[in-house]
Amino acid sequence: MRAASRTGRSRSVRRRRLAVTVGCTALVAALGTAGLLALNHDAPRTPDSDSTSQARAVPALTEPTAASPAATASASSSASAEPPAAQPSAQPSGRPSTSTPEIVVHGSGSFTTATANGARVGSGSVLRRYRVEVENGIGIDPNTAAAVVQGVLSDPRGWTADKRDSFQLVSSGSYDFTVKIASPDTTDAICATDGLDTQGEVNCDVGKQVMVNSKRWLTGSPQFDGSLDDYRALIINHEVGHRIGHGHETCPGPGKPAPAMMQQIYGLKGCVANAWPYDANGSYLSGPSVN
Template sequence: MRAARRSLRRRRARRRTALAVGCVLALGVLGTAGYTALRPTLAGQADDASLQARPVAPPLTGSPAPTPSPTPTPPASTPPPAADAPPSSAPPQIVERGSGDFTSATASGGRVGSGGTLRRYRVEVEDGIGIDPNGAAAAVQAVLADPRSWTTDKRDSFQLVSSGSYDFTVKIASPGTADAICATGGLDTRGEVNCDVGKQVVVNSKRWLTGSPEFDGPLADYRALIINHEVGHRIGHGHETCPGKGKPAPAMMQQIYGLKGCTANAWPYDANGSYLSGPSVP
């Protein structure tokens, strides 16, 4: 019985040995073929792994590594450039000789001044010289209504009219036309100055538009001087001259010919009602 068991164990051992040898041989064959077949895949994985692990080479000196550009931000809306400062006014165009025809201002006003003789006047502007008749009438009226003008003497008052009877006209005319009108009274105005002739206060448009190089005040003040001076003649005042260095030039002084040491002044009276006089000129 024991002999039979030992014989069985020996047979089983031989079978296990034979099976092991066969497996070893089979694995040898399969191992060679399998490695050959799998090599491309394994090699590819190894290459990818080496690329992923490879350190980035430092940049060359003087050639900085590029940095990603940030996503550009749309520019904020740029405000329009500030409007340029208005250019200085171009010199007014002086028409040397207008049409010779005049347009009367349609504006009229109340009496200014409380006493004396009422003098009605109208304003006319020569056509084609670029001056608005109603604008000119408003400027003349403002001058004669100013308390520094001739109404302070209580002997004269004024009223702007557009129709009906009148005592004199204020005519604004081109230099050529002004010369022609002034010449009817024997005056030589040489295309430069104003005059009072007949029933007319004649204002040279060149002076109205540009002032005088001798008068350093505002143009509005020089226009006031023109009106005060010529209306002054109208109501009986003659020429005066400078009363002393540094003093206001009289409104009846021909300031366009020089101030002779006085300061430019447009008004017959000062703010206190005192007459700004000077020595009479024969």
């Protein structure tokens, strides 16, 4: 009887121990689940949100070194790309230090025509009437720009010295070509209509349009060791030179003036920076032709 009683008590104790163990295990599991649920409720992170968070984090780390349009615009013409190693500086050499102009990379696409008109300049029999337009929103005044263009084309060192061509600024009526100053993106788009790739850097002559990249107009070129006014003169003389039939030329020799039809933005090759097709005596500043 005692043996049976002890056996019964032993079995009862084992049952109670087993029940306690199972109960504790269940309690721990319940607390663990509750803890995880509490954590997820406090900061829910689904697989989608994890992916989104990581996708946003990577660009934030790499953007400062990416060649974004905004970076290019803050860094610093015929249709060809500027050499990668020769990025325009905020202040090209040979110029006094001033504040860096803002370059609007992507303009509105709409233009305002300068209201100014001018007298015919030059004695040449071939009259070329032109107007000046500036893209809206790029910070350049159309009438101010028109005065600059008119000053260049009326200068005795300009194309009127050929005794063949004369020019007249007009704001309405018939015209032979338009000088358009536009943002880099807009310049690219218009030049591309004739298959030209200006890569946001340079100017072009397309259709009835002389396209001037506003970056060049506002910052010049690091290769041109002269004033910004002279570089603007070079832009106009070079592109209008194409319009009246001149091709590219290169440096005629070390120390000589670079031809206006030379792509001086790519380097002077030993020549001296020069904005004008003729000198003060009316002699054409030429160089070997470039095919």
